[in-house]
Amino acid sequence: MSIIVPVYNEAAHLFESANKILSVIKPLVEMCEVLFVDDGSTDESWAVIGKLQEADTCFKGVRLSRRFGKELALCAGLERARGELIVVMDADLQHPPELLPEMLRLQREEHFDVVEAVKKTRGIDAQTSAGSASLFYKLFHQLAGFQLEGATDYKLITRRVLDAWLTMPERNVFYRGMSAWLGFKRAEIEFDVSPRVAGASGWSRFSILKLAVNSITSFSSLPLHFITLLGCLFMVFSVCLGALTLYYKLVGTAVSGFTTVILLQLIIGSMVMIGLGAVGT
Known part of the structure; x- marks a missing residue:
């Protein structure tokens, strides 16, 4: 022993x-x-x-x-x-x-x-x-x-x-x-x-x-799944915001520059989060 x-x-x-x-x-x-x-x-x-x-x-x-x-x-x-x-x-x-x-x-x-x-x-x-x-x-x-x-x-x-x-x-x-x-x-x-x-x-x-x-x-892999889910939610939000921005552009009330930067950050950030979750699991 x-x-x-x-x-x-x-x-x-x-x-x-x-x-x-x-x-x-x-x-x-x-x-x-x-x-x-x-x-x-x-x-x-x-x-x-x-x-x-x-x-x-x-x-x-x-x-x-x-x-x-x-x-x-x-x-x-x-x-x-x-x-x-x-x-x-x-x-x-x-x-x-x-x-x-x-x-x-x-x-x-x-x-x-x-x-x-x-x-x-x-x-x-x-x-x-x-x-x-x-x-x-x-x-x-x-x-x-x-x-x-x-x-x-x-x-x-x-x-x-x-x-x-x-x-x-x-x-x-x-x-x-x-x-x-x-x-x-x-x-x-x-x-x-x-x-x-x-x-x-x-x-x-x-x-x-x-x-x-x-x-x-x-x-536990749940923290990684949470990051993936959060990335997916941000991606959905960025798509909705993009559609809204396109609508404002078509009707001529869009604000130039500012919305584009936010969209880019949301899309890139959500892709990074989804990628981290996928690689981690």
């Missing part, structure tokens, strides 16, 4: 988190690796990872050259995972390791390919962003067709799911959405989000907004 743990400035509690994860998983599997991916931490996280590797061969570390963001750090870990079963979880213990035995049971006994932990409650740290998160998930559901309300990155997946995921050529990575798109036989386990053992979230409001926009535009 491979456990992927993205890390960003988690030095204060990384020893505690690592030992707790290992204490839960070791009795359950014959072989395991806990792979920490340091996403350009500016504290002593990488030094702590080095000490963990010296203490137990199950611990492994990957250090990125700079901060790429959690999604890409997670990708780096998944690409290096060697286990037949793979788990992704956070380093701050808000994803409780105590769920791992039940995740393994569901996979082994009922042969689920994906066992995902779903938030029953968001926890104290996330209450302030609950409204915006709910709005995002509703928009994502309407536009992309996938229900991710309460979804987390905390999942157990099989090797065949990971192999399928690795073939996806996405540049804007959204692990929750991509794993949902893949399908496979799935099960859910609800959990209450625990308070952080230490530190604060590495997500800024801008990075969350950027992830939300990238996720929606990457998983």
Whole structure:
């Protein structure tokens, strides 16, 4: 089993988190690796990872050259995972390791390919962003067709799911959405989000907004269809305006120059919008 743990400035509690994860998983599997991916931490996280590797061969570390963001750090870990079963979880213990035995049971006994932990409650740290998160998930559901309300990155997946995921050529990575798109036989386990053992979230409001926009535009073609529709409406309007202008010209009441410029802009703009929508889809 491979456990992927993205890390960003988690030095204060990384020893505690690592030992707790290992204490839960070791009795359950014959072989395991806990792979920490340091996403350009500016504290002593990488030094702590080095000490963990010296203490137990199950611990492994990957250090990125700079901060790429959690999604890409997670990708780096998944690409290096060697286990037949793979788990992704956070380093701050808000994803409780105590769920791992039940995740393994569901996979082994009922042969689920994906066992995902779903938030029953968001926890104290996330209450302030609950409204915006709910709005995002509703928009994502309407536009992309996938229900991710309460979804987390905390999942157990099989090797065949990971192999399928690795073939996806996405540049804007959204692990929750991509794993949902893949399908496979799935099960859910609800959990209450625990308070952080230490530190604060590495997500800024801008990075969350950027992830939300990238996720929606990457998983839905509706914005492109909207641009095409808008281009068609502008084209119809320009044809109507052109007919009206021709009528005014014939009756001798047309204003020279001004209407022609507007018509040209409308026609060219609508053609560009229709072309962008067609090429994009």
